[in-house]
Amino acid sequence: MKYVMEILPSLFSGAGMTLQIFFETLIFSLPLGILVSFGLSSRFAPLKWLLNFYVWLMRGTPLLLQLIFVFYGLPIVGLTFPRYMAALAAFVLNYTAYFAEIFRGGNQAIDRGQFEAAKVLQLTYGQTLRKIVIPQVIKIVLPSIGNEVINLVKDSSLVYVIGLGDLLRAGNLATARDVTLVPLVLVALIYLLLIGLCTLLLRQLEKHYSYYR
Amino acid sequence: MLEVKKLAKSFGNRQILQNMNFSLKDGEILTVVGPSGAGKTTLLRIVAGLERADAGSMNLDGEEYDLSQEERGAVGVVFQDFNLFPNMSVLENITLAPQLALKEDKEAAEAKAKELLAKLQMADKGGLYPYQLSGGQKQRVAIARALAMQPKMLCYDEPTSALDPALRDQVADLILSLKESGLTQLIITHDMDFAKKVADQVLEVKPLEG
Structure with a gap:
């Protein structure tokens, strides 16, 4: 128990880094995902191709490779990012692609009649998206987004490869130093706790949107 | 006064409407009647601005519209499956467009919506959501939503088809009562009895040969 209390502070500070990556990735990639999803179904073909290529690239290569590429690869051609910036950029780029695909599916599920009704009511395209389409899309995509959000909590452990001190790294260091399983078990418990919280929050959100069908 | 002149529309090389x-x-x-595939719904979609004609013009209360463009102004539409906004209550469905497009303030829009609902015997339904309504009730919300925009004309796409046959006469009465309040109405239907019951004028659309 005494040992647990000794290593908890370093684990918590690692968890802080994990949470920072988690929240900042979500803050940027969710709105960007919505924007890209509209671009993916745009009638302007070059934009559509470009974004499709981007999504293919991001989903077609490992996130771990993308992290390494941004932090260790780009400096070779003269583009150097600070550690945290590199990690955040890679995560945002990667998750935006997944979110965009999820939102695109949601957009397609909206009946064309909704757009037509809005049009004859003289709403602008922007008003139609904001008041009618996006609220309905959010309800549809919430379960899939939840899945990705939970993945993100765990994926954030990949930053460890570029030397950021996240939760997994803190646990791994303690295990290597003290030759005991306890830190890794604690790390697992903290991840479980975080994901449990996420699950609860997502359930609440789904409940909030259950006022209509 | 509505006047449509020389309306023509084709899809690919299939002529749907010609010199109408x-x-x-x-x-x-x-009322516009005719077999399915004759172009009734296409006609409504063009008049409502949801589809561009190849040629033609429309004059509505002195306002001239080019039917090959999409701008139509004040034409209301009651869709076949109503297309209510499921994420909004009945009252929000009705007050959304007046607030956004006509810049009415919320109180005025709500007062007007409640008046419309009362007129349509739906006074107690304002707080419900579309999924909680029957087909006939949804249709009345769709009518109220269109009327709240003060259209010069209201178009219906098959107003009896999504309803119980027993409700047909109720819809006819409702349409006739709106007529009494001076509303100009254009109704697409394949139900001849219904068409004759409400119509001042019947327009028959036939499929074009070739």
């Missing part, structure tokens, strides 16, 4: 002309006095009802 009709006019309708204020407060009158025009």
Whole structure:
């Protein structure tokens, strides 16, 4: 128990880094995902191709490779990012692609009649998206987004490869130093706790949107 | 007064509507009948601005519209499956467009919506969501939503098809009562009895040969 209390502070500070990556990735990639999803179904073909290529690239290569590429690869051609910036950029780029695909599916599920009704009511395209389409899309995509959000909590452990001190790294260091399983078990418990919280929050959100069908 | 002149529309090389002309006095009802595939719904979609014609013009209360463009102004539509906004209550469905497009303030829009609902015997339904309504009730919300925009004309796409046959006469009565308040109405239907019951004028659309 005494040992647990000794290593908890370093684990918590690692968890802080994990949470920072988690929240900042979500803050940027969710709105960007919505924007890209509209671009993916745009009638302007070059934009559509470009974004499709981007999504293919991001989903077609490992996130771990993308992290390494941004932090260790780009400096070779003269583009150097600070550690945290590199990690955040890679995560945002990667998750935006997944979110965009999820939102695109949601957009397609909206009946064309909704757009037509809005049009004859003289709403602008922007008003139609904001008041009618996006609220309905959010309800549809919430379960899939939840899945990705939970993945993100765990994926954030990949930053460890570029030397950021996240939760997994803190646990791994303690295990290597003290030759005991306890830190890794604690790390697992903290991840479980975080994901449990996420699950609860997502359930609440789904409940909030259950006022209509 | 509605006047449509020289309306023509084709999809690919299939001519759907050709040199179509009709006019309708204020407060009158025009029903458009004909077999499916004849272009009834296409006609409504063009008049409502949801589809561009190849040629033609429309004059509505002195306002001239080019039917090959999409701008139509004040034409209301009651869709076949109503297309209510499921994420909004009945009252929000009705007040959304007046607030956003006509810049009415919320209180005024709500007062007007409640008046409309009362007129349609739906006074107690304002707080419900579309999924909680029957087909006939949804249709009345769709009518109220269109009327809240003060249209010069209201178009219906098959207003009896999504309803219980027993409700048909109720819809006819409702349409006739709106006529009394001076509303010009255009109704697409394949139900001949219904068409004759409400119409001042019947326009028959036939599939074009070739």
